[in-house]
Amino acid sequence: MAENLSGNMQEANTGNETSVSKIVGKQSVAFRKPPYIIAASSIAGKKEGEGPLGTLFDQIVEDPMVGKENWEAAESELMKMAAQKVLTKAGLKNTDIRYLIGGDLLGQLIATSFGIAELGIPVFGVFGACSTMGEAMIIGSTLVEGGYANKVMAITSSHFAGAEKQFRFPLDYGNQRPYSASWTVTGSGAVIISNQKDPNKNTGEPDIVITGFTTGKIVDYGIKDSMNMGAAMAPAAFDTIKQNFEDFGIKPDYYDKIITGDLGYVGKNILIELLKEVGYDITNQHMDCGMEIFDQESQDTHAGGSGCGCSAITFAAYILKQLRERNWRRILFIPTGALLSQVSFNEGNTIPCIAHAVMVEAR
Incomplete structure (x- = not known):
């Protein structure tokens, strides 16, 4: 991990030694040997x-x-x-x-x-x-x-x-x-x-590694509208991103990009405002896969893209490319999920949501 993160790792007492634990803060992990x-x-x-x-x-x-x-x-x-x-x-x-x-x-x-x-x-x-x-x-x-x-x-x-x-x-x-x-x-x-470097990468390309993560909690703000997933998921993204900042003692500019998965145009604005209320402005760093994958005007996709495949193919095709080309060095990748089902929706329940944050670097 970067030096400014190492101080936030907890110390674990192992007999006569004191070693650095991988546990960071309340919900995060920092890898000692990033995969x-x-x-x-x-x-x-x-x-x-x-x-x-x-x-x-x-x-x-x-x-x-x-x-x-x-x-x-x-x-x-x-x-x-x-x-x-x-x-x-x-x-x-x-x-x-x-x-x-x-x-x-x-x-x-x-x-x-x-x-x-x-x-x-x-x-x-x-x-x-x-x-x-x-x-x-x-x-x-x-x-x-x-x-x-x-x-x-x-x-x-x-x-x-x-x-x-x-x-x-x-x-x-x-x-x-x-x-x-x-x-x-x-x-x-x-x-x-x-656990080993990519043997097929081009000369001069950096290694892409996962340095740590912040596991999300289930967050439910009482929204029931399955046609407005961005609003439902934004509070979960807010909770995980804020916890990542707090656990590692960092600010938004630690990352070149903070990339949510599926908030779209509606959820993006909610997320940014929620973080501003607690002192974090991610306006310059934020990107959403659901907004990148479709053209809002010409493709008639309204709020943007969503689904498991949204963040997955955007990460695989676009985000990794930016890291390999050294346009970005360090990102926080936060796919967002609405945990409803046919049963819960038909019973009139709210939509609980979750977001998981993966820390990825080009080295």
């Missing part, structure tokens, strides 16, 4: 390919059904494609991966279980809604840094039609979407986290 991100893949749908980041994705799938009979099977296929692509880019086989950490938005994680079953990799299925990529990266990097795995794949996916069917209205219903509604990204992104 490397050695490869990433991004598979995007047609609409995503037509957006501002379209030229950066590894593959754009024109057919929303991906040759399958239903939306759920299509999403599974997207995840399988992302897994195979990241293995190819890393020059690895499925047997080289110790664990796969993955999840999606569908009930019982069926996109993941059906998508990666044939790979034969030991799996941890995780659910954090749209924050799942952050959660998967945190768990994967902890396993690698702790010496429990040498290579781990973190992967997630989402599909516009599958998400609309499950959480809102089936497409055949033809309902009008309010301007606060976000557009679920069709796509799948994956990264491979390793």
Whole structure:
């Protein structure tokens, strides 16, 4: 870790020695041996390919059904494609991966279980809604840094039609979407986290490492509108970002970019105002994946993008590129998730949310 963070690590008494603990503050961890991100893949749908980041994705799938009979099977296929692509880019086989950490938005994680079953990799299925990529990266990097795995794949996916069917209205219903509604990204992104440097990187490129993380808490401000996810998730992003600053004793300008996952245009403004109220102004550093992936005017996506695939493919295709090219040195990556279900929504419950922060550096 950077020197200005080391003083915030807690000291642990180990017999006759005093060693530096990896535990930082209330909710954070600082890795002593930061794991490397050695490869990433991004598979995007047609609409995503037509957006501002379209030229950066590894593959754009024109057919929303991906040759399958239903939306759920299509999403599974997207995840399988992302897994195979990241293995190819890393020059690895499925047997080289110790664990796969993955999840999606569908009930019982069926996109993941059906998508990666044939790979034969030991799996941890995780659910954090749209924050799942952050959660998967945190768990994967902890396993690698702790010496429990040498290579781990973190992967997630989402599909516009599958998400609309499950959480809102089936497409055949033809309902009008309010301007606060976000557009679920069709796509799948994956990264491979390793205890060794990337042997395939170009000469002069930096190593990309995960230096630490701040695990989010469930935050519920009482919002019930599933068509306004940005407002629901912004308080969770606020809580985690503030805790990251406090745990490490840093200010917003420690990072070149503070990147949320799925807040969109509505949630972005709420997040910035909430942080200003407690003395942190992230206006100059903040970026949101949901705002980057679509063109708000020409693509009619209203509040922006969302879904597990939103932050995953933006991270894999765009954010890592900026780090590799040394445009950014240090970022805080905070995918945000709304933890509602069909049952909770139909029973009129509020929308609890969560956000996980991953600290990534180019060295």
